[in-house]
Amino acid sequence: MEVSGRVWKFGDNVDTDLIIPGQYLTIQDPIELGKHCMEGADRDFASKIKPGDIVVAGHNFGCGSSREHAPLALKSCGVGAVIAASFARIFFRNAINIGLLVLECEEAYRRTNPQDEMLVQPEFGVIKNLTTGEEFRAAPYPPLVAGIVQAGGLVPYVRMRLQGQEK
Amino acid sequence: MGMTITEKILAVHAGKEKVRPGEIVQVRPDLLMTNDISGPIAVDVFKSMGAARVFDPEKVVIVLDHFTPNKDVKAAKSSTKMREFARSQGIVHFYDAGFGIEHVVLPELGLVRPGDLVIGGDSHTVTYGALGAFATGVGSTDLAGAMALGEIWLKVPETIRFEFTGKPSRWIGGKDLILLAIGRIGVSGALYCAMEFGGEAIANLGMDGRFTMCNMAIEAGAKAGIVEPDEKTLAWLNGIRDDISSQTIGLLHSDEDCAYKSVIRFDVSDLEPQVAVPHLPSNVRPVSELKDVEIHQVVIGSCTNGRISDLRAAAEILRGRKVNKWVRTLIVPGSQRVYRQALQEGLVDVFIDSGAIVAAPTCGPCFGGHTGVLDEGERCVSTTNRNFLGRMGHEKSEVYLSGPYVAAASAIAGRIAHPEEV
Numbered sequence: 341m342e343v344s345g346r347v348w349k350f351g352d353n354v355d356t357d358l359i360i361p362g363q364y365l366t367i368q369d370p371i372e373l374g375k376h377c378m379e380g381a382d383r384d385f386a387s388k389i390k391p392g393d394i395v396v397a398g399h400n401f402g403c404g405s406s407r408e409h410a411p412l413a414l415k416s417c418g419v420g421a422v423i424a425a426s427f428a429r430i431f432f433r434n435a436i437n438i439g440l441l442v443l444e445c446e447e448a449y450r451r452t453n454p455q456d457e458m459l460v461q462p463e464f465g466v467i468k469n470l471t472t473g474e475e476f477r478a479a480p481y482p483p484l485v486a487g488i489v490q491a492g493g494l495v496p497y498v499r500m501r502l503q504g505q506e507k
Numbered sequence: 508m509g510m511t512i513t514e515k516i517l518a519v520h521a522g523k524e525k526v527r528p529g530e531i532v533q534v535r536p537d538l539l540m541t542n543d544i545s546g547p548i549a550v551d552v553f554k555s556m557g558a559a560r561v562f563d564p565e566k567v568v569i570v571l572d573h574f575t576p577n578k579d580v581k582a583a584k585s586s587t588k589m590r591e592f593a594r595s596q597g598i599v600h601f602y603d604a605g606f607g608i609e610h611v612v613l614p615e616l617g618l619v620r621p622g623d624l625v626i627g628g629d630s631h632t633v634t635y636g637a638l639g640a641f642a643t644g645v646g647s648t649d650l651a652g653a654m655a656l657g658e659i660w661l662k663v664p665e666t667i668r669f670e671f672t673g674k675p676s677r678w679i680g681g682k683d684l685i686l687l688a689i690g691r692i693g694v695s696g697a698l699y700c701a702m703e704f705g706g707e708a709i710a711n712l713g714m715d716g717r718f719t720m721c722n723m724a725i726e727a728g729a730k731a732g733i734v735e736p737d738e739k740t741l742a743w744l745n746g747i748r749d750d751i752s753s754q755t756i757g758l759l760h761s762d763e764d765c766a767y768k769s770v771i772r773f774d775v776s777d778l779e780p781q782v783a784v785p786h787l788p789s790n791v792r793p794v795s796e797l798k799d800v801e802i803h804q805v806v807i808g809s810c811t812n813g814r815i816s817d818l819r820a821a822a823e824i825l826r827g828r829k830v831n832k833w834v835r836t837l838i839v840p841g842s843q844r845v846y847r848q849a850l851q852e853g854l855v856d857v858f859i860d861s862g863a864i865v866a867a868p869t870c871g872p873c874f875g876g877h878t879g880v881l882d883e884g885e886r887c888v889s890t891t892n893r894n895f896l897g898r899m900g901h902e903k904s905e906v907y908l909s910g911p912y913v914a915a916a917s918a919i920a921g922r923i924a925h926p927e928e929v
């Protein structure tokens with residue numbers, strides 16, 4: 341599975357209120373959530389991005405509340421991957437669980453410009469900046485987490501385990 | 508080498524003798540918690556996982572506290588969904604609208620004990636660390652998985668020890684100490700770590716102040732906040748449930764030779780009340796630097812400072828005085844129990860006499876959900892925990908975080924004020 345698209349760049353501490361403001365938390369439909377994605381940081385983000393585009397950000401991306409609405413909004417508005425210097429841990433877990441691609445790589449953040457073309461190969465942890473020709477390596481997932489990523493998220497993972505229990 | 512209290516709790520729940528920071532463990536939580544925000548998604552995910560029953564209906568707590576009492580039809584639907592789930596699953600600990608805010612309610616019902624491991628579908632689940640438990644927040648899907656399996660994976664965090672020494676002035680509470688710490692290390696200063704609070708000033712701090720401190724550990728990016736349990740913890744618990752003594756629970760402590768990631772020290776003897784200015788909880792200033800800041804609203808409440816000690820502090824300042832005519836002052840008890848206690852102690856009379864409003868227990872104003880949403884250009888002094896851009900309403904409104912003394916004094920002054928000024 342490869343993801344490629346244009347880079348939308350943000351700074352440090354992009355919090356969950358910027359990703360999906362609190363007033364939208366009664367919304368559970370992912371498509372509706374996607375329409376308000378990143379509204380706190382960039383009002384027109386959802387209408388500007390194309391499927392597969394990549395969010396590149398600094399440290400502590402997704403800090404703040406545990407709202408899963410945040411990775412859901414990013415995923416359903418078409419964001420192909422989020423690459424950050426570091427993630428807030430609840431956001432990171434949530435993203436893995438719902439199948440939003442998240443990679444930690446400070447180099448990629450520092451050496452990428454807005455609107456660059458980028459290619460991500462998650463199996464190898466490889467991030468390529470097609471505009472500058474540079475290549476970066478993301479931190480590998482720990483084994484248990486890799487298992488969930490491989491299963492396609494926590495839902496299929498738990499389903500597999502529950503079926504295992506019944507036998 | 509020894510272990511920290513956090514490592515010990517995780518080891519016990521992973522069925523291991525020892526764990527080390529960085530290790531990934533499967534643990535069996537003692538308690539799971541969810542609400543009307545993370546809950547509705549968790550219920551859908553739970554079903555899509557093919558799960559039929561929660562692993563233990565006594566160990567899943569549901570509190571409807573965010574958009575409740577129902578703000579609108581959408582909120583009503585979320586509540587209905589949670590009510591139906593609770594009923595069909597036979598959930599023992601289900602608390603409906605107005606009962607209280609989850610992080611105030613769980614401890615006061617005695618549902619969390621020292622040494623427990625609690626997983627909650629809310630980032631401020633870290634609050635329960637004040638009891639010497641390991642408690643952390645997760646999202647809806649994690650929560651659904653844990654409800655189905657009765658287990659969850661966790662990475663053992665490194666621990667940063669925060670030592671507070673000295674005897675602070677009477678205006679200093681847990682809020683000032685935690686703001687001081689967050690101001691020092693920043694909003695990602697404890698990313699993935701456990702923040703362990705100790706030292707003379709913590710030993711002297713009441714349980715409510717310790718809840719406030721652990722509550723805001725997440726604001727420094729921490730996975731958990733924790734205070735080693737002591738006589739105060741036991742005495743507080745004894746007031747709530749009668750089956751607890753140092754014999755019935757293991758009072759865990761960090762070993763002398765445990766490995767901290769770092770130890771950060773503060774002398775709080777001459778500390779001034781602290782205020783976090785927009786738009787990060789780490790933008791912390793002493794109150795005396797902010798005296799020209801005019802305000803439009805004050806909120807005293809939330810899972811951070813909505814406990815009885817907080818209301819007593821507010822009442823101490825508001826007694827016999829009037830809040831400024833142009834400052835809406837909202838007092839939101841954290842739970843029905845806190846509300847009743849405030850009534851019995853005459854605090855509610857003090858508030859109403861002062862011109863403040865006493866609202867039903869709810870999260871409402873804290874996250875800009877309802878009850879006190881801010882308009883463009885408005886400024887609020889709030890005892891809550893986040894002052895992110897737009898947190899309490901319009902994206903051009905501002906939130907200043909403080910403890911209850913400063914909030915109450917500011918309500919009277921109409922601008923940010925030190926409690927000694929009024």
Ligand code: SF4
Pocket residue numbers: 573608609610629631809810811869870873874891892
């Ligand atoms: S009071 Fe605020 S911080 Fe606490 S649980 Fe409610 S919304 Fe979250």
